[in-house]
Amino acid sequence: MAIKRFDLGIPDYPWPSMEVEYKDGKYSTVMHVVEDAAKPLPIYSKWFDYYQQMGVGNAYEKAYERIMGIAYRDMPVPSMLQYFKESSNARTPDSRDLLELVIGAPGMGKSYGAQYHSRLRDPEPALFFDCAGRDSGDLLFELVLDHSANADIYMRIEKRIGEHNSGKLLPPPLLAILQRAELRQVFSMDGARIGVDWNRFGLLPKGEDSSDRSAIMETARTSLHLFATEAGIQMNGLSDISFKEQKGKLILAAESGCNCILDEVNLAKNLDKIKVVLQVINGEIDSCVIADKSGGSYMLSRNKIELGFTLTANGNHTTDGNSTQILPESIYSRFKNKYFIPRPTVEDFQHRICQKLTGLPISTLHHMQQNARQTQNKSFSKEEFTEFLHYMRALGTEGHETVPAYQSAMIDHYEDVIEASSRLAKLYYSWAETLDRDELQRKMQSNSGSAQELNALLMETDEKYAKEIGVGMRMMMGHLSSALNVTPETIALVKSGGFNLRARKLPINPDSLSPEEPELRFGTRLSRIIINAVDNTSRQYPKPAINKKLTELLTTATIFPPDLKEGKRSNVKLLAELLDIDVLKGQSASQQTAMVQRLLCDLLRSREPELSGNNEDLIPLSKLGQMLTQDRSKAVIDSHTAVLAIPNLDLDHVSDHPIHNVIIHDAGYQPATNSILVVPAEKLADHDELMMALAIPKMRESNLPVLWNKSLINSGGQGACYSNNEEDNEPLRMAMRDKPQCGISITSVTCRKSGTEAAETMIILIHDDKAPHTIIVGDSIHPSLLRMMARTNVTYIDRASPTATDSARRAIDTMMTGKPVQVTEDLKAAFLMRHTVLEDYPDKKPTFSQMITQPITHCEIKNYATNISQLGAMNHLQRALKPVVAMGRTA
């Protein structure tokens, strides 16, 4: 593949680098940037060639976008930037410095740094070799399982294991064979699932010496043969499982011109075996002959080394762990480029947290922008920076990567992420320091900190404990990964509904659960994970001094709230609050409009899978924004009638009128005509459109109040007149939302079943003004509406779900927690003002939750949502709503 030069560190796209400064007798490391069109940081890359071979027209642009995107997104931590700059300068096509040795603390991202170089330069990944306990000769030639010979045997083994994964389980004796030490690297278990990786044949679990691979392979062969015969797979004998010798990764990388990474090189065995190859790579000699394991030989000459090849050997500081050894001098001296990565800083921790949460090192990018010349006296707008971050997150990802939705949501709240990541970074950094004996002793010697506290910490800390806990970058990344996984949350016992002592039937699981966005409760989950980790590794160990110190750190990081006894309540947000990202909260008007646009378009497409066109074609943002911000203060026309603004899901009109008006008209008794109104179902508003109007927070805010009206008092509902005894009025107040004492109101709205021309359906709403919390019962709706409701204190109950009644009972119980029993009775009475329970209900005594979820009630006094597209059509409405049923009542 041909190599082309691309530049980082040019005007408009500065590239950060850390430089050492000496000022006032002190060294410090500060961030600089490369920003020079004439002297940028060169990246010689194969990406242009890749796109050209793919037939992409604008291959150069595509390649530059890809490289630039990777460069900023996956940027190494600040402490590694100097290494990156120097290593990049050394990676030129005419360079003879193809060997580099990178030494640093474990978990710093040394392998990541080498892979990063590779990603920028090569569409093919680097060849990775984990040296721990391995014989270095394997880098040149290695003995591997020849699974292409007698391929059907391996296919049948895999097939049998695939069947196990699909439910036809292997008997325990066969499982036991797969779990033998010599096969454990080949067959891995993940719950009931078994994986097979033939490339790991002859390797032992990490930490165990695999240097005599041929001996292990023999044992593994016997075990595999036993498994196959026990599983009924016919074999002629052990010889059916054969081995072959193939070129090792170092030779393959050199010949193909890709990067080779030797990880944990100072744990490798017999490094001398590769010395002669290093000499060829270095240009000390032109060629060498390597003997393979079967008596043959191979000549490696310098002209066989393809352009683009680099060997990066990563090693840990010799003070880390017990099993490290210094590289033999003959090997060490061959590496002309040696890079020593400094200890990680708080900024490094923060950089990695931001990358994990947003896919971008936003703390570093923000720091660069904030301290740049043009912004020193003029702050940049939040919106502009957010847009820039989204641009960078997506740059060059097309066809390669899909941006996870949680990362986009986190970018929208980048200020909270920066603040939270700063606190978390300090926590993990200090946690690592607390368990670091060298650091504690240094503090003792320099008299920094309380001698008593340091002594106590030193007493409780030792290398074994620190290694066991493994605090540092890796632990931090593990916690962040775990918190992204939406898991069941616990609630306090006092919030639990307890056992249903009369229930004798297990509920049916609904077919589909309403999934939750990872970012919604991310902060809460992460805080819980950190608290548990601190508790498990210090209080329960027990390590009282460490626990005391870590508790202080948790409080400083605002994972625990500050001690309120010591002062007034702080306005500082807790970490959980900062990282529980709700895309519906704190959005600007334009963000909310964009969100509504996305939602509407998704709904339209879910109804019409063949529908195409981009969102802006379907629903122009400008029109939507205008309509969403309309003055709704005159929504209530009279005691019978109010106007609702709802999204329009009519494909023929949505682009012109993304929002339209629906008239809520109570069909109660009409004194003038001694009748009630009946509206034909075809004139009713669509159920799903109404649901959207109730799901989108901004629309719900203005729409919810108008769903109740005061016409019941004239329309003949049960008990629909105020009594002198105020207590008796509570149900009526609830039904009309006329300032009920308990704050809870109930109503129902009749609308048209979605997807039908003229079928009626009903929505029931219970709203608690004090919580605020709304329960809505209706037909099945789109999952995105469900999620939106769930996160904005609306409990939606799909009456088609087999668990609808149970869900309603739980929702009502939650709403009634702490309220007198009478409130539920009043609520039921309020409901019955519009509805009657059908007589043919089997046990005659339906519960309230059954009443609102099952077809056992009949709505007598309907609250119609009538589909009139413009407010000016009120006259038309009056004509349409001809009184058709005489009530036979006196006015």
Added chain:
Amino acid sequence: MSEELSLEDKDRLLTRIACADLMEHILDSFGGSTIYAVTRGWQITHLISRQEMVEAASALTFEHAVHDAAIGTIFVPQSATITREIAGRILLESGQVKTIFWEV
């Protein structure tokens, strides 16, 4: 209403919706790659039929897919002989960023 759109445009949009539907439940993450737990449905069928994603039933095919820069999304069926340990090792050793849909 918008003009009639090409089949290619329609496919692209359906792909976007299918991906969004599938990227709900994060199971694991390795480096920059994320593994999502999914159940089989029209989304999987659509993505495979449009060659937007490849199916990997073994560690070998999974490794090939991870190493291929033209493949961004990989589907691992329930019957696949791959565990998250294997997938994680392959992803971490390659340093590539992929989206993995893991049938559960």
